[in-house]
Amino acid sequence: MISAEFVVERDDFLMDIKLEIPSIGATVLFGPSGSGKTTFINVLSGITKPMSGLIKVGNATFFDSENKIDLPMEKRGIGYVFQDGRLFPHMSVEENLDFGRKRSNDKTSRKQEIIELLGLGQLLQRKPSTLSGGERQRTAIGRAILSGPSFLFMDEPLAALDFARKQEILPYIATLKKNLKIPIIYVSHQMEEVVRLADHLVLLENGKILDHGQIFDVINSPSLGILLGKDDKTSLINCHVDKKNGKDGLSKLLFPGGYFLVNQQNLVPLENVRIELKAQDVALALEKPVATSIANILGASVAKIETSKDTNCDVLLSVGNVSIWARITQQSASKLGLKIGSQVFALIKSAAIRPF
Amino acid sequence: MFNLTTIEIDAFYLTLKVAFFSVAICLPLGVITAFTLSRLNFPGKWLLDGLVHLPLVMPPVVVGYMLLLLLGRRGVLGSWLYDTFDVTVAFTWKGAAIASAVMAFPLMVRAVRLSLDTMDRGLEVAARTLGASRTIVFLSITLPLSLPGILTGTILAFARSLGEFGATITFVSNIPGETQTIPLALYNFTQIPGDQTPAIRLLTISVVVAFAALIASDLLARKVKNRLGTKFEADQ
Incomplete structure (x- = not known):
């Protein structure tokens, strides 16, 4: 030290x-x-x-x-x-x-x-x-x-x-x-x-x-x-590349709480990677969407809601042990009736996930 | 025409001997002085800087006379040298070497210092972070990287010593076989009316020696540049 x-x-x-x-x-x-x-x-x-x-x-x-x-x-x-x-x-x-x-x-x-x-x-x-x-x-x-x-x-x-x-x-x-x-x-x-x-x-x-x-x-x-x-928030998550690639050429990144599918071919199986996820790339839904283009749908609970000066608010989600920020409008937050402890689904396009 | 007389042969060898010892005195002292002026800060630094440069701006005759007062048999240092070591420098070839060294010293210091001043000091810092002491840094980084400047300084000092006249003739006089170098002998011949052949022979020798020194320095400079890896700089 x-x-x-x-x-x-x-x-x-x-x-x-x-x-x-x-x-x-x-x-x-x-x-x-x-x-x-x-x-x-x-x-x-x-x-x-x-x-x-x-x-x-x-x-x-x-x-x-x-x-x-x-x-x-x-x-x-x-x-x-x-x-x-x-x-x-x-x-x-x-x-x-x-x-x-x-x-x-x-x-x-x-x-x-x-x-x-x-x-x-x-x-x-x-x-x-x-x-x-x-x-x-x-x-x-x-x-x-x-x-x-x-x-x-x-x-x-x-x-x-x-x-x-x-x-x-x-x-x-x-x-x-x-x-x-x-x-x-x-x-x-x-x-x-x-x-x-x-x-x-x-x-x-x-x-x-x-x-x-x-x-x-x-x-x-x-x-x-x-x-x-x-003033946008970012989530960093340490992941582990799965030993085999997911379906359709997508790579599977495991983290304590689930996995992400990302559209990146050059990841080495079993390597550790860190991903960066911007809050504005995470959307929320109360029910699990059935027909959707979004590849990553994670069950989460609301841990914190921060209202910012403008019309947005940042929602901190717990997915397993991992924290993920989502930015939604205040209007959406009240429409969904979000409060601490609410069970939601986080929707993340695979293109929004940047592995390093 | 090219049958050299004893006087001329003596003058030739003496000139080389004087120049060689002049450089031998200048080189270590010059590198140390240049390093001191470039790297260290201390009160009175301007004084040292001024002293080093004096011979460059004063008439050589004045320098020679000062040397005589200082190192002559009755001079301050001279009498001590004579009493303690039984050494006389005035009116000997050793004195000629000292006079040449003093005159060449500022050229040596300036060339080395320029090299030290323009060197990337960051390299010395890097070497120290790698565990090298100040002495090791000086020997393994500073000295090799200032080789071009040291080389230039050596050549300048050598050339200056070959041609030294004013300080030499004042301090050690013009004694054939002892202090009569080529310039002094040439001066003698030009003072005597009549046959100019000996003077022209000495002139020729001077030109040849000077050229040889220049060519040697050029070859050395190339070698140093290659070693420093600057040959490829143009490709960058």
Whole structure:
């Protein structure tokens, strides 16, 4: 666990932070450009020195202004993947990978595993200047992991890449997260990366933490709505791809409470995926429709009804253990006579479900 | 025409020897000074910067005279060197090397510093996050990446030493076989009326040595560029 409490000066504002970050899974720092995300991980990794504070990672004290402790960055054991990769241009890919590995305590294992995981096998003898943007970033990730860090920091590692390259690298990072069990702090201002990777979410704006916590809670935080300039709710649901495809080429995604049928062929059976479901894509019915084009009809009970300023309201549904938001008009809500505990059916078109 | 006299052969070897030792003094000190000026902040940095550049803007004769006052047999440092180590630099080839080194020093420092200033400092930070200490970062990242600047500085310093005249003649005089380098010998010949052949021979030697140095530096620069992987930059 990281426990950080510090004040750091920036050109435009003073950043006053108090936060604890679990050492399990991926924590995404999300916020607009200039909100202090990079400053935050730079302070933790020792690149930027705070004015005052106390920073502890596990049992180690990284920084303690009261006792004049400021652990040099090479002793902090943090793997840092920079936005621009920062591969050493005079070394081959393999020499880059070995640079941190030579100095880590864990020299033996892993190298082959990481090379395979990141698809670097063909690149080992190449110089960084001959690599594509995606290959460079994969090398940078491998280099950071092979230094045997207790935490992996990633500062918008995909920001410098075009859309196709992003799609190429995101799966690698997701696999990494699953296979390596190194806690990750990931800086991003892309919702797609948040939805796909985050287990915990920290929202930052102008050097202040607006909200933080489990992704499933924070994803619908009003602060996030303000940051994104929208007020619609989203449901994130962890699913498991069924071992065989459903009928008619639809994939079957199991979750505790039922399954979704989605129109996506490239899902790997038995993989875990997370789906994003926007509230306005969920409709409600009191009786199970018989003749309908809608592929997903789930029995649910109403857990909460939130009325918003306009003519809509958001209904929180419990489907098994899973929560799903539905946005309907207030008129529809009163027509259906919805109240807490009502038994309803949630109707979701398979095209509205986005698996990651 | 090309039967060299003893004076000319001595001058040729002496010039190379003086230039070689001048660079040998300049190189390590220049890299350290450039690194200090580029990477460290300390009070009085402007003073060091100014001192380094003085020989570039002062008349060489003035530099030579200052060296004489400082390192001459009765000079502040010179008398101490003589008493303690029994070493005399004034009016010897060692003094000529020192005079050349002082004159070439700002060129060396400027070239290396330019390289250090334009280097991506982020690479050094990245190396430290990978567990490398400051010393290791300097040796494995900073130094190799500033090789082009170090190379340029070395060539400039070498060339400057080959041609050094004013500071040398003032500090160590014009003694054949001891301090009479090619420019000094050439100067001597031009002062004597009559046959110009020896002067032209020395001129030719000067041109050949200068060209050889340029070609060698070009070959080295290519090698360094390849090693740094910049050869492919155009493909990006």
